[in-house]
Amino acid sequence: MSESTKQGEQIDQLNETYGLPGFIRVEAGAGGLPKVLLTCDSARGELFLQGAHVTAFEPDGDEPLIFLARSARYEQGKAIRGGVPICFPWFGSKVGDSSAPSHGLARTKAWSIGSTRHDEHGVELALVTTIEPFHVTYTVRVSSSLTLTMVVVNESERSERFEQALHTYLAVSDIRKVEVRGLQGATYLDQLQGRAKCVERAPAIRFNGETDRIYLSTEPRKTVVDPGLGREILIDTEGARSTVIWNPWIEKTDRMSDLEQDEWPKMLCVETGNIADDAVELAPGERWRLSTILKSQRTEI
Numbered sequence: 210m211s212e213s214t215k216q217g218e219q220i221d222q223l224n225e226t227y228g229l230p231g232f233i234r235v236e237a238g239a240g241g242l243p244k245v246l247l248t249c250d251s252a253r254g255e256l257f258l259q260g261a262h263v264t265a266f267e268p269d270g271d272e273p274l275i276f277l278a279r280s281a282r283y284e285q286g287k288a289i290r291g292g293v294p295i296c297f298p299w300f301g302s303k304v305g306d307s308s309a310p311s312h313g314l315a316r317t318k319a320w321s322i323g324s325t326r327h328d329e330h331g332v333e334l335a336l337v338t339t340i341e342p343f344h345v346t347y348t349v350r351v352s353s354s355l356t357l358t359m360v361v362v363n364e365s366e367r368s369e370r371f372e373q374a375l376h377t378y379l380a381v382s383d384i385r386k387v388e389v390r391g392l393q394g395a396t397y398l399d400q401l402q403g404r405a406k407c408v409e410r411a412p413a414i415r416f417n418g419e420t421d422r423i424y425l426s427t428e429p430r431k432t433v434v435d436p437g438l439g440r441e442i443l444i445d446t447e448g449a450r451s452t453v454i455w456n457p458w459i460e461k462t463d464r465m466s467d468l469e470q471d472e473w474p475k476m477l478c479v480e481t482g483n484i485a486d487d488a489v490e491l492a493p494g495e496r497w498r499l500s501t502i503l504k505s506q507r508t509e510i
């Protein structure tokens with residue numbers, strides 16, 4: 210049996226078991242990777258089963274909230290550039306193992322669908338995976354906002370530590386015209402200076418070069434103000450103490466094979482998770498719940 214026939218059968222089986230006509234459908238996405246389409250009255254979303262990777266969220270009457278690179282690669286085991294990659298059980302490089310993949314194992318792993326449901330306000334898809342010694346449930350809810358919830362359970366007999374981040378690529382009009390509010394006073398690790406510890410003095414962060422900062426012990430609400438698109442993106446979190454702010458700018462983009470020079474102005478990563486000093490330690494059987502809600506709010510131009 211050919212690979213595409215096998216994939217077709219897998220997709221038919223998924224639709225039979227989890228499809229909700231008019232709300233949730235599985236299809237072969239780019240590269241033949243299974244993709245879930247989520248539709249409700251107020252928005253639409255998309256997610257690849259590989260990595261449980263959200264690649265689109267578009268509220269009705271608004272521009273897409275999520276950035277996805279034109280040259281993203283859709284191959285088994287390869288991270289997709291853009292969307293919301295899941296960084297877990299480590300962030301960035303793995304301490305003590307330079308051969309380990311950047312940002313952990315979750316974003317390139319095949320996840321399984323656990324359940325699907327819809328109600329009068331939206332649609333919901335739960336996915337599950339095991340990354341020893343953790344069991345992870347990731348729920349994606351598409352309504353007028355995008356709600357992402359990640360529950361990690363320590364299934365081992367020992368206390369275990371992990372890092373995590375929902376590495377959200379937001380779509381913006383022009384990075385040089387947006388600002389991020391809600392991080393004033395927070396300590397951050399500047400990744401461009403060997404994670405030197407700094408303090409954010411500005412009430413609003415603006416961008417004039419490569420920016421790569423891990424803010425620690427941050428407040429639950431961050432706001433991305435985008436006059437060019439006449440909107441603010443509200444980011445509300447629970448169980449996420451860290452916030453990463455990243456834009457690669459020109460030189461770093463040059464070194465990336467899956468991001469083009471006309472794209473870095475159109476993206477801003479605002480990532481929410483628990484990283485470095487904020488990493489989570491779980492006792493045997495203990496669980497940790499992280500959630501992030503993204504909502505677009507029109508502003509007077």
Ligand code: TA6
Pocket residue numbers: 288301311312376400421453455478480
């Ligand atoms: O979150 C920011 C960051 O850690 C940057 O340092 C940059 O490496 C980015 O993640 C993308 O990482 P990736 O492994 O997806 O190319």
